[in-house]
Amino acid sequence: MISRLGIFTADQYARATIRGRVDGSAISYDLLQIDDHPTEAEISRFEQISLGFRTSNGTTRLTFRRRLLEVDTTTLELVQQWHPRDAELHVEDRAASNCLTSAELAEQLFPVFPHATIEASDRLLYVLRISLGRGKAYIIEPDGELLQYICPPFVVYLNSREPYRCPVRRLIAARAKRSFLQLGLPQRCGEYAIERISCVHPEADSFCKRDPRLRICTRSVFEHHPGLDVLRTMNILNKAYFPLERLVEGANAAFQSLKPGGLWIVGRTSGNTNDVTFFRRTEYKWEVMARIGKGSEIEELVDGAFPTTSRGSSFSKNNTQSTLLRQASLPPCHFGENSLAA
Numbered sequence: 652m653i654s655r656l657g658i659f660t661a662d663q664y665a666r667a668t669i670r671g672r673v674d675g676s677a678i679s680y681d682l683l684q685i686d687d688h689p690t691e692a693e694i695s696r697f698e699q700i701s702l703g704f705r706t707s708n709g710t711t712r713l714t715f716r717r718r719l720l721e722v723d724t725t726t727l728e729l730v731q732q733w734h735p736r737d738a739e740l741h742v743e744d745r746a747a748s749n750c751l752t753s754a755e756l757a758e759q760l761f762p763v764f765p766h767a768t769i770e771a772s773d774r775l776l777y778v779l780r781i782s783l784g785r786g787k788a789y790i791i792e793p794d795g796e797l798l799q800y801i802c803p804p805f806v807v808y809l810n811s812r813e814p815y816r817c818p819v820r821r822l823i824a825a826r827a828k829r830s831f832l833q834l835g836l837p838q839r840c841g842e843y844a845i846e847r848i849s850c851v852h853p854e855a856d857s858f859c860k861r862d863p864r865l866r867i868c869t870r871s872v873f874e875h876h877p878g879l880d881v882l883r884t885m886n887i888l889n890k891a892y893f894p895l896e897r898l899v900e901g902a903n904a905a906f907q908s909l910k911p912g913g914l915w916i917v918g919r920t921s922g923n924t925n926d927v928t929f930f931r932r933t934e935y936k937w938e939v940m941a942r943i944g945k946g947s948e949i950e951e952l953v954d955g956a957f958p959t960t961s962r963g964s965s966f967s968k969n970n971t972q973s974t975l976l977r978q979a980s981l982p983p984c985h986f987g988e989n990s991l992a993a
């Protein structure tokens with residue numbers, strides 16, 4: 652019964668796991684919260700929640716351990732052909748979700764290129780919990796987009812694409828959306844207990860703490876951030892997520908971000924199968940250097956797209972707000988500003 656209404660405590664999650672009732676249950680994003688020394692069970696809970704997490708712009712946060720290992724292998728082969736061991740490579744892994752696969756890339760890359768640095772980024776690295784008392788709470792994105800309403804014993808998604816078929820859930824969701832507006836946020840955010848819940852995998856977080864060559868920050872995949880030797884944008888520039896013109900913008904952002912000679916890794920994972928293209932940026936165009944599986948579904952689009960000349964990023968306002976996760980302290984209550992939404 653519990654898991655049909657929702658899972659909002661660690662005990663409920665543990666009981667639902669034993670009974671095999673976790674899949675398909677609404678699990679509170681509150682349970683992403685774990686401390687610095689997580690148990691295996693807490694890590695597995697974190698990973699399970701990441702699998703089902705859908706963000707406000709319609710993308711999922713689905714990622715998992717070893718998902719991109721064969722992509723890492725080909726990346727390393729190419730980079731080793733092109734650069735000496737002492738090269739100061741600037742690598743970015745964008746739309747990295749909880750950054751676990753970025754940490755896996757770091758484990759492969761740093762022993763071979765000790766002077767390399769990797770920036771793992773995503774548009775969403777934490778969510779905010781607004782507590783209302785008596786166990787009720789909203790979970791929102793930092794820009795104010797609603798994700799969940801927790802109203803024990805219910806956990807209700809507020810960004811579902813389809814309205815709920817269950818009338819009780821539909822009613823709770825509609826009321827929750829209306830009441831949220833009455834909270835008067837962000838102006839009155841001082842009146843509520845607001846907590847920040849990290850969406851970064853604890854293993855990626857502890858990797859950053861012991862090795863500053865890996866860092867994590869907020870960044871959009873559409874941002875122009877020049878000077879890169881390697882850029883990875885896996886499982887984000889997909890036709891299912893973005894219209895064609897937006898995908899071309901993504902390709903242009905990659906072009907403007909890479910140095911001539913730089914490597915762009917773009918593709919999609921279906922189940923355990925990777926379809927990836929490895930592009931090399933020349934002075935004026937892309938060249939395909941390698942493929943895994945069928946290659947990227949946007950390969951033709953990229954080939955046909957004429958890269959634009961350098962121009963200011965449409966996300967420049969947010970660029971200035973890009974903060975290293977570890978430097979940030981208080982939960983910012985900054986919704987109302989332009990979000991990094993796709």
Ligand SMILES: C[S@@+](CC[C@H](N)C(=O)[O-])C[C@H]1O[C@@H](n2cnc3c(N)ncnc32)[C@H](O)[C@@H]1O
Binds near residue numbers: 712
């Ligand atoms: C399916 S996950 C991909 C994770 C990882 N790259 C992988 O392949 O396993 C997509 C990620 O893209 C992020 N995302 C969505 N829109 C984005 C944008 N405009 N800029 C950067 N990241 C974005 C989502 O928050 C989500 O974490």
